[in-house]
Amino acid sequence: MKDTKDSPEYLAKKRAFSKMLTLYGRKPVLEALQDPSVTPFRLHLATSNKPVTLLDDILLLAESKGAEVRYHTRDALSRISKNSKQDQGVAIDLQCPGFQQADDFLAAPPKAHFELLALDGITNPQNVGMIIRSATAGAIDGIILPEKGCAPIDPLVIKASAGTVFKANILRCSSLVKTLKQFRQHGTHVYGLSSHADTTLANLTSHSANIYVLGNETKGVSKEVSELCNKHIAIPMNNNVESLNVAVTAALIAFRTVIR
Amino acid sequence: MKDTKDSPEYLAKKRAFSKMLTLYGRKPVLEALQDPSVTPFRLHLATSNKPVTLLDDILLLAESKGAEVRYHTRDALSRISKNSKQDQGVAIDLQCPGFQQADDFLAAPPKAHFELLALDGITNPQNVGMIIRSATAGAIDGIILPEKGCAPIDPLVIKASAGTVFKANILRCSSLVKTLKQFRQHGTHVYGLSSHADTTLANLTSHSANIYVLGNETKGVSKEVSELCNKHIAIPMNNNVESLNVAVTAALIAFRTVIR
Known part of the structure; x- marks a missing residue:
């Protein structure tokens, strides 16, 4: 039976996929595996890899943590890592319980007056990582991270996040505009950060769920x-x-x- | 007459020197000169420089802003820039009115309950620059920056500070321990930031002048x-x-x- 876009099977797969973070590169993969809070799902190795100790360490650690191991041709591995230049023949799917689709969050929010950040065109991995670290440590219930326009969660972001990305609440979406519209339809207030605004953060009195939109490092929040x-x-x-x-x-x- | 360490001449020179920031490298020097808030004092050029447009731009801009221009041998220029690898034959002394010796600040503080940051072994230029930017934008009266142990104010720090370093209140000192002792003798409270502490920033009730010490990225505040x-x-x-x-x-x- 083929999955259709509305079938429960398709939605369940999509949901499981949302909770997965694919990471690549030998050192980043080893470091992620060494983090006790990280649960690996599947380790991907290129059959072209030459034997080295670092790969043995990765394999042993992944297996000891219950990960499935799969071998691929170099080309197939590139399609998994989506970064053939930096994957070094290794990729891993990690289970991140805090990752989900933004619309799933909206369908069942953890509290009525949730507080979210939304990233609109933040391209510097250092900034995305630092934002994830601060939001996870602070009083923020999730970070809306669109598929396009922002730095993707890669080894640079993970490093700048000091590893907090693995336990972060990341709300994925394909279009930030569409997602913000959905949240507004459900009564969420959306605030754009802008150095030219008259209202200050201190003056903000709000008794609703809120989203704070952070814009591009140079251009700020986009027009749309x-x-x-x-x-x-x-x-x-x-x-x-x-x-x-x-x-x-x-x-x-x-x-x-x-x-x- | 020779200046002694106690003579008014020596102290006046030391004071003037404290307010000076020496910057090097062609692009950083040009960018600093293009900042309308920056007042150059003296431009230093190596006689070995080959003629290029960028150097003409630097020279014209420096002269139009009233800077003195001096030419040096390549070796002499290295001694001024203290970074022969990156100076590219150009250095500039900038007048930074917010720079001073920490003990001069203590002798005549701008207000009774001043709030200072002190940097203890912060080695990442990105962090030093970002701290300067936030402190200058926020409610901080000065940043105590010891001569040793922290990233020096260089082009990387200036970039990370988004140019705010030129108007920052930087309190220089040779020994942070000695300077903090002096401030404490004058009734200033000194707080060390530590993730293990019981008192939180929110619980802090203080009716004195305060210094908040920020420690090394990995090791935190030093033992001394x-x-x-x-x-x-x-x-x-x-x-x-x-x-x-x-x-x-x-x-x-x-x-x-x-x-x-």
């Missing part, structure tokens, strides 16, 4: 997303400083109720 | 400095995240009164 925002908010700055680093802005939002 | 702290404070974290990025911690301190 800006038009979907209920309001734009700023963080007041001294000494004519023009803007804050976007990961710092994310941290101030994530911790503003924690540090007061 | 820890012993000088009145108290250690933590920022509470969710999801068993072990630590925050040090620049994020700095931003939370700098903005905690701004965003509440």
Whole structure:
């Protein structure tokens, strides 16, 4: 029987796939496996790999943690890693319980007044990683990360996140505009961060679920997303400083109720 | 007459020198000169430089902003830039009005209950730059930056600071331990940031001038400095995240009164 886009089988597969993070590269894969909080699902190895100790270590650790092991041609492995230049013949699917589709989150949110960040065109992996680290440590229920326009979760992001990405609540979506529309239809307020806004983060009084949109490092929040925002908010700055680093802005939002 | 360490002439020179930032490299020097808030004092060029447009641009801009121009042998220029590998035959002394010796700040603080950050072994230029940017934008009166142990203010720091270093209040000192002792003798409270501390940033009630010490990215605040702290404070974290990025911690301190 073939899965159709509406069949329970298709949706279950999609859901399981959403919770999976595929990582590549020998050192990144080994380091992920060494993290006690990480559960591997499937290890992928290229049959072209020459035997080296590092690969033995990866294989032993993956098997001891219950991962299935599969061997592929070099080409097939490239299609799994989606990065043939940096995969070094190794990829791994990790189970990330905090990963899900944004619409699944919306269908069953963990609380009425949830607080989310949404990333709109954040291209620097260092920033994406730092945002994930601060949001996971702070009072944020999830990070909406669109498939396109942002730095993908790769070894650079994982490093900058100090490994917190594996336990982060990442809400995946294909189109940020479409997802924000859905959330707004359900009463969620959407705030765009902008250094030019009149309302400040301190003045924000809200009794709803909220999404804070963080925009591109240079251009800020995109026009299409800006038009979907209920309001734009700023963080007041001294000494004519023009803007804050976007990961710092994310941290101030994530911790503003924690540090007061 | 020779200057002695106590003579008014020596102290005046030392004071003027404290306010000077020497920067090197063609692109960094040009970018600094293009910043309208930057006042150059003296441009240094190696006589070995081959004529190129970029150098003409630097020379014209420096002269139009009233800088003195001096030519040096390649070796002499290296001694000025202190980085012969990256200076590209160009260095510049910039006047930074917010730079001063930490003991000069202590002798005449701008307010009774000032708030300072102190950097103890922060070696990543990206972190030092981001800390300067957040502190300058936030409610921090100065950053104590010891001569040794931290990343020096170089092109990488300037870039990560988004150019805010030129207007930052940087309090220089030769020994952080000695400087913190002096501040404590004058009634300033010193807090070391530590993820293991019982007191949280939110619980901190203080009616004094304060210094918040940020430690090395891996090892935290050093033992000698820890012993000088009145108290250690933590920022509470969710999801068993072990630590925050040090620049994020700095931003939370700098903005905690701004965003509440």
